[in-house]
Amino acid sequence: MLLRAALTSFRRGETLAAQPVSASFDVSLKHLTAYNAVCGFGLRDVLPLTYPHVLGFPLQMKLMTGSGFPFPLPGLVHVANRITQSRPLTLDEPLEITVSARDLRPHPQGTQVDVVTSVSGVWEGVSTYLRRTGGSSGSGEELHRPVGSAVWKVPGDIGRRYGAASGDRNPIHLYPLSAKLFGFKRAIAHGMWTKARCLAALEGRLPEAVSVDVKFKKPLLIPGRVEFSAHENGVGWEFAVWGKGPHLLGSTT
Structure with a gap:
């Protein structure tokens, strides 16, 4: 799969023609246990909210390395x-997973596209990817550091551990040397x-x-130390992960 991803480096497409891909999955308790352990979830009979993304990862890669996807995977953010x-x-229900791509659109730094993973009509994940071709990186958004509620020490092997559980073994997450080949000071945690x-x-x-x-x-360099914050806002939760700057900003509704 990494070789197929590398071969997409020659793409210069400007149109989106990727066809949806689908498959049926049964959850493996062993796999789920490993995923929960590396992410911090307790083991229950319902799946963590992010787990179907991992189940759909092979289909996501199949679609994104296919001929109808317009962007080269190396450098895609x-x-x-x-x-x-x-x-x-x-845990015990069979899952029908479909992955598609949609909404190719301009961005101040290049072009964006959404990769959509749908599961059994009740779960949907939309991952937005950016192909940088230039332009300003400034968003004009003024960010204020929230008060942290916990300090997390992120170990240097978290990329390898999560990669083993998720199947996403992108070299930028595995070792300092492999990450340096792609311009990072050391390995970075998976988003x-x-x-x-x-x-x-x-x-x-x-x-x-x-x-x-x-x-x-900002990429979260590992090993690292970050602050997690979360508070209710009347509609749901707002949460963030900060180091010297923001790594992740999130909200629930």
Whole structure:
């Protein structure tokens, strides 16, 4: 799969023609246990909100390495993720997963596209990817550091551990040397691990029907030390992960 991703480096497409891909899945208790352990979730008979994203990852890669996807995968940046579920998915139910791509659109720094993972008609994850081609990185948004409610020490092997549980073994997450080949000082944590870790901290406090929206900001270099903050705002929760700057900003409704 990494080789197929590397071969997409020659793409210069400007149109989106990727066809949806689908498959049926049964949840493996062993796999779920490993995922929960690395993200901080307790083991229950309902699936963590972020877990279906991991189940759909092979289909996401199949679609994004296919001929109809316009962007090369190397250098593609995961900038946001929104998950919406109408009810929790359970450990023992068979899952029908479909992955599609939509909404190719301009961005001040390049072009964005959404990769959409739908599960059994009750769960949807929308990952927004940015292909940078230039332009200003400034958003004009003034960010204020929230008061932290917990300090997390993120170990240097979290990328390898999450990669083993999720299947996402992108070299930028694994080792300092492999990350340096892509311009990072050392390895960085997966954005979806960071989101999952936040939701694990809020476990038991979110409604069964919920939407969780996050923006990924600065890469979280590992090992690292960050502050997690969360507070209710009358509609849902707002939460964030900060180091020297914001790594993740999120909200629930």
